[in-house]
Amino acid sequence: MNELIIGIDLGTTNSEVAVVEQGQVRVLDDGGRKILPSFVGIDDNGEILVGERARNQYLVYPERTIKSIKRLMGEDTHVDLAGQAYTPQEISAIILKRLKTIAETSLGQMVSKAVITVPAYFSDAQRQATRDAGAIAGLEVVRMINEPTAAALAYHHDQSAAQRMLVYDLGGGTFDVSVVNVEGGVVEVLSSHGDNHLGGDDFDQRIIDYLLDHLRETYGVDASKDSKAMARIVRAAENAKFQLSDQPYARIEEEYLLEHDGSPVHLSVELSRMVYEEMIEDCIDATFDALHIALKGAKMTAADIDEIILVGGSIRTPCIRERLLDEFGFEPHGELDPELCVAMGAAIQAAMIGGQQVDTVLVDVTPYTYGTSAIGMLNGEYYPFTYVPIIHKNSVLPIRKSDAFATSFDGQEVVDVTIYQGEDPDALNNVKSGEFRIEGLQDVEAGNIITLTLELDLDGILHVSAQEKETGLEKSITIKNALSRFESAALDTAKQRITSLFGQMETGPDVVEPHEEEEETSTAPEIEAAKKLIAKAESLFDQVSAEDREDMIDLIETLSNCIKANDIEGLAEPSEQLADIIYYLES
Amino acid sequence: MKTPYQILEVTAGADDSEIRQAYLQKVKNNPPDADQEKFREIQAANESIKDYRSRIRYELFHEQTLDFDALLDQAFGTDQPRQIDHDQFIDLLRAGVEAIELESITIEPEKT
Numbered sequence: 001m002n003e004l005i006i007g008i009d010l011g012t013t014n015s016e017v018a019v020v021e022q023g024q025v026r027v028l029d030d031g032g033r034k035i036l037p038s039f040v041g042i043d044d045n046g047e048i049l050v051g052e053r054a055r056n057q058y059l060v061y062p063e064r065t066i067k068s069i070k071r072l073m074g075e076d077t078h079v080d081l082a083g084q085a086y087t088p089q090e091i092s093a094i095i096l097k098r099l100k101t102i103a104e105t106s107l108g109q110m111v112s113k114a115v116i117t118v119p120a121y122f123s124d125a126q127r128q129a130t131r132d133a134g135a136i137a138g139l140e141v142v143r144m145i146n147e148p149t150a151a152a153l154a155y156h157h158d159q160s161a162a163q164r165m166l167v168y169d170l171g172g173g174t175f176d177v178s179v180v181n182v183e184g185g186v187v188e189v190l191s192s193h194g195d196n197h198l199g200g201d202d203f204d205q206r207i208i209d210y211l212l213d214h215l216r217e218t219y220g221v222d223a224s225k226d227s228k229a230m231a232r233i234v235r236a237a238e239n240a241k242f243q244l245s246d247q248p249y250a251r252i253e254e255e256y257l258l259e260h261d262g263s264p265v266h267l268s269v270e271l272s273r274m275v276y277e278e279m280i281e282d283c284i285d286a287t288f289d290a291l292h293i294a295l296k297g298a299k300m301t302a303a304d305i306d307e308i309i310l311v312g313g314s315i316r317t318p319c320i321r322e323r324l325l326d327e328f329g330f331e332p333h334g335e336l337d338p339e340l341c342v343a344m345g346a347a348i349q350a351a352m353i354g355g356q357q358v359d360t361v362l363v364d365v366t367p368y369t370y371g372t373s374a375i376g377m378l379n380g381e382y383y384p385f386t387y388v389p390i391i392h393k394n395s396v397l398p399i400r401k402s403d404a405f406a407t408s409f410d411g412q413e414v415v416d417v418t419i420y421q422g423e424d425p426d427a428l429n430n431v432k433s434g435e436f437r438i439e440g441l442q443d444v445e446a447g448n449i450i451t452l453t454l455e456l457d458l459d460g461i462l463h464v465s466a467q468e469k470e471t472g473l474e475k476s477i478t479i480k481n482a483l484s485r486f487e488s489a490a491l492d493t494a495k496q497r498i499t500s501l502f503g504q505m506e507t508g509p510d511v512v513e514p515h516e517e518e519e520e521t522s523t524a525p526e527i528e529a530a531k532k533l534i535a536k537a538e539s540l541f542d543q544v545s546a547e548d549r550e551d552m553i554d555l556i557e558t559l560s561n562c563i564k565a566n567d568i569e570g571l572a573e574p575s576e577q578l579a580d581i582i583y584y585l586e587s
Numbered sequence: 588m589k590t591p592y593q594i595l596e597v598t599a600g601a602d603d604s605e606i607r608q609a610y611l612q613k614v615k616n617n618p619p620d621a622d623q624e625k626f627r628e629i630q631a632a633n634e635s636i637k638d639y640r641s642r643i644r645y646e647l648f649h650e651q652t653l654d655f656d657a658l659l660d661q662a663f664g665t666d667q668p669r670q671i672d673h674d675q676f677i678d679l680l681r682a683g684v685e686a687i688e689l690e691s692i693t694i695e696p697e698k699t
């Protein structure tokens with residue numbers, strides 16, 4: 001029996017949803033758009049906005065808009081959205097709910113199950129948070145698979161020759177690299193490495209810092225305090241980055257960015273690709289360091305790799321391809337859209353789980369070593385926190401491993417166990433994954449043996465249990481990271497909260513906006529003029545009444561849509577109206 | 588208890604590539620989603636005999652993976668390092684197995 005399960009790529013900047021239908025993978029669209037920007041916002045009426053509209057609003061109302069929430073997943077923190085605090089899981093759930101709706105509208109049936117991808121290098125806590133986000137969104141997460149693995153599945157789909165692939169996945173917020181062997185219908189990940197906080201967002205940040213420095217030097221003004229100016233700088237930086245992927249130079253022009261000592265500050269600067277590539281060189285270096293670690297983990301060298309698969313929007317950065325070519329001596333693959341292939345792989349895995357005939361078996365590994373600490377020797381001395389690795393990195397999932405420990409004093413009834421993630425011989429230099437306590441042990445002499453079992457499931461989530469050898473007394477818990485984890489009651493509350501938010505929200509693709517081009521190539525004078533007008537209007541927001549602002553925003557939205565659609569005629573009327581308001585405000 | 592050779596259905600003299608093919612075939616027929624215990628068993632079997640080094644190690648220490656309790660009893664029953672005979676020792680050196688494998692298994696108490 002076939003069961004409908006959707007595949008979701010929940011990205012830092014963009015998210016996508018796909019399914020397999022009659023053996024074909026299809027990325028589902030929302031009024032023509034396959035990519036949903038991972039932005040969440042609240043509009044004037046307290047309604048929730050997700051995707052393109054939230055992204056557009058970010059420019060005007062950064063305080064009511066959240067971007068890149070994925071970077072906070074697994075952390076015990078909150079974000080503020082229009083005065084309300086939300087957990088990262090809740091914000092991610094809003095994006096997931098939207099994707100669920102897109103799928104339901106597109107497929108004409110209810111959807112309740114999903115495969116969600118996560119960066120291979122996501123930790124246990126980050127995976128747990130992703131699973132919780134699914135639950136809050138009303139989606140049963142039947143499996144989480146690693147993004148590079150999903151991409152390998154998507155690429156493997158139509159071919160069967162034995163191959164060793166290197167997947168280089170540089171997205172908005174995370175970097176992953178995996179070595180994958182494909183042979184005899186088995187897609188086998190041999191090793192994975194990465195960085196959870198390295199991606200296109202960091203490239204943007206380098207340009208942002210450069211622009212802020214420029215403003216400081218040229219005007220002596222600190223723009224970082226002004227949230228609206230910052231939102232525009234962020235957008236300008238990203239646009240410059242896109243341009244630099246195609247051209248050797250980018251011009252950054254933001255007129256009326258802010259006021260300083262009563263006069264307007266215009267941002268106007270040129271950035272060359274060379275200077276930009278210097279700015280991000282250390283980031284690229286870091287990806288190559290990770291790549292070498294992954295190769296080593298697979299006991300291979302660059303010469304052993306048959307093909308390279310590029311995944312994630314940031315691989316459009318030209319110097320990345322150049323360096324890969326230098327290193328491997330051949331051109332990487334890029335037939336599938338680097339932004340869509342992860343969702344496609346998720347859909348393929350979903351189809352496999354859902355019982356649709358797909359002729360591939362996936363074998364994946366953990367990129368982390370997990371263990372505990374004990375009294376032992378470190379650098380020739382007794383040390384109470386010697387790391388005892390139990391599950392080694394690049395072990396195939398699922399895996400279960402045990403180790404034995406003994407109580408250290410007579411009558412010891414309690415043992416506290418800390419689980420660490422990492423490789424350092426000093427446990428304290430590793431990441432603490434969780435702690436738990438074994439209680440009610442027998443009142444016996446020291447040396448009471450406790451067997452500690454660590455288990456990583458297919459989702460890469462860690463389960464820990466302990467047993468007193470003598471009595472068989474069992475203690476089992478899933479790692480608890482106190483507050484970053486949701487108790488089931490808290491999950492229900494969050495679910496209700498998010499559901500009620502959606503109560504007022506438009507469902508389905510009713511707002512069919514025109515297709516946005518990657519970059520507005522048109523430079524018709526009308527469009528230039530309209531852009532200037534918008535910039536000018538935005539710079540006045542702080543000084544106008546709520547009512548005027550309302551009108552201005554509406555007009556800006558109309559203008560933006562015309563610009564996107566390259567609708568020159570449509571610009572005339574709203575331009576005139578906006579110019580009138582500005583004139584009236586300034587006089 | 589089945590040996591890794593039995594689990595993968597290969598002969599005791601099988602070489603790396605025979606073992607590899609047998610392993611892939613087993614995985615193909617027993618995906619992790621279907622029966623995790625079975626899948627884990629196949630993985631463990633593959634790990635213990637996939638190459639020359641691991642096969643030597645398996646010959647020398649196969650109790651370690653197969654009978655955890657016996658190993659524990661041994662570790663706690665005696666302070667002596669594990670005894671191996673001369674031939675095993677030579678094999679071990681040839682296989683380049685890390686020195687750590689030769690030490691007695693010490694079990695340190697967990698700090699409370």
Ligand SMILES: Nc1ncnc2c1ncn2[C@@H]1O[C@H](COP(=O)(O)OP(=O)(O)OP(=O)(O)O)[C@@H](O)[C@H]1O
Nearest residue numbers: 011012013014171172173174200245312313314316
């Ligand atoms: N032409 C381009 N040149 C450089 N960078 C680009 C280009 N197009 C997109 N990007 C960048 O790619 C990133 C988005 O890629 P993608 O959608 O694959 O990431 P994601 O799935 O959201 O992130 P992650 O996988 O890290 O969670 C953004 O940082 C975006 O700025």
